[in-house]
Amino acid sequence: MELTAVNHYDTLVKDQNESTNANFMGANTQAIDGEELFHQCIIPSFAKDNESTISHTEFLEVVHQAASSIFSNEQILSPAIRVSHPIKGRIPEAMGKPAKELLEHEKTLYYERMAFILEIPTISETVSNNQLSLTVGGVRAYNLENLYSKKSEERFKIFIGFQNKVCTNLCISTDGFLSSIKVRTTAELLDTALQLFASYKADKQLMQLSALNNYAISEKQFAHLVGKARMYQFLSPPEKKKINPVPINESQISTVVKDYYTDEAFCKNENGDIDLWKLYNLFTGANKSSYIDTFLEREVGCLNFVETLFSVIQGNNENWYLQ
Incomplete structure (x- = not known):
């Protein structure tokens, strides 16, 4: 070379x-x-x-x-x-x-x-x-x-x-x-x-991001989400195909949990609820520890993942992570 x-x-x-x-x-x-x-x-x-x-x-x-x-x-x-x-x-x-x-x-x-x-x-x-x-x-x-x-x-x-x-x-x-x-x-x-x-289309994405602020998950749902996210990697390949993949790794999931309690801008509310905008930013914040090769794909994956939760809250379908 x-x-x-x-x-x-x-x-x-x-x-x-x-x-x-x-x-x-x-x-x-x-x-x-x-x-x-x-x-x-x-x-x-x-x-x-x-x-x-x-x-x-x-x-x-x-x-x-x-x-x-x-x-x-x-x-x-x-x-x-x-x-x-x-x-x-x-x-x-x-x-x-x-x-x-x-x-x-x-x-x-x-x-x-x-x-x-x-x-x-x-x-x-x-x-x-x-x-x-x-x-x-x-x-x-x-x-x-x-x-x-x-x-x-x-x-x-x-x-x-x-x-x-x-x-x-x-x-x-x-x-x-x-x-x-x-x-x-x-x-x-x-x-x-x-x-x-x-x-x-910048307007389209801004509308998508703004809508996240209007919906939240409870502390119990967040706990389900974290537990299922840790379980996902151990599922069989056929089971994984049926589920939207977790965009971040296990150590980054731990960062999300820590920041759920401690992040000054995006932590949970007093009753334990967290809106999807804050949750999304906890995910993208944790993704900062990704290597250059996977960083952008995981950034996109974070939005796609939170969007599936958004769809569930609207009553459009079920979600394995919140069951």
Whole structure:
């Protein structure tokens, strides 16, 4: 696998004075400054033909370009970027040199996985006294590519949704998420992002989110939900097929339970009830500990899961988790 140095620095970072909140996820990720990503990280190339991959930098620029085109009259803040799985190397001149003796210019680095968001604060709404700002972003994971082969289609994930400014949780629906984009060029990637952003119905999702505040589950129902969520993983495959899957893992379920009692913004009411908006935010808050690879899918899963509870409360069907 050959590597190519990044040698450009886009104005989307240089000309912006404000930055979106980088706490939209945690897990094993770290926040990285745009300048560091653009200037100090090399990018992988496909080994057999030495063709460059679409870099993290180019991906970010394409999404910014698409957002700027669709929301041309809106303010778009500089990106908040999180990375994980650093891949370290060295220049040929440092061959055989002990690691502790390497000089900074002799080290190379790129990050296998990257997630970013771009906030559009001029498009915002309030749901249950929480300010939501329109947000776009994406995820890239080089581990999904066969970098030891010839250049082929590369995989990306792009979303558009809202960020809750109270807790920095993301609110993403199925209609605002493309989980398996496969492209060869940045032009193809740009076209896909433009189509997603243009077709997204912000009003529809805001109505969906606002409705959650009008329905609640009792403490007993919450206890059923938690217990059944822990039981789900031990069901047989045929039984699981009949049930909407739990979008988060067991440790994250424990976080939801803890925050049900302690979260300042989204804890239970005095009688133990919790409305579905608060419950949804407990789920998306717990999801911040997910790895980059699964983060967006679980975000979408959290909304789908709470929507099934919403349907039950309206009397449309039964739900295994609340029985």
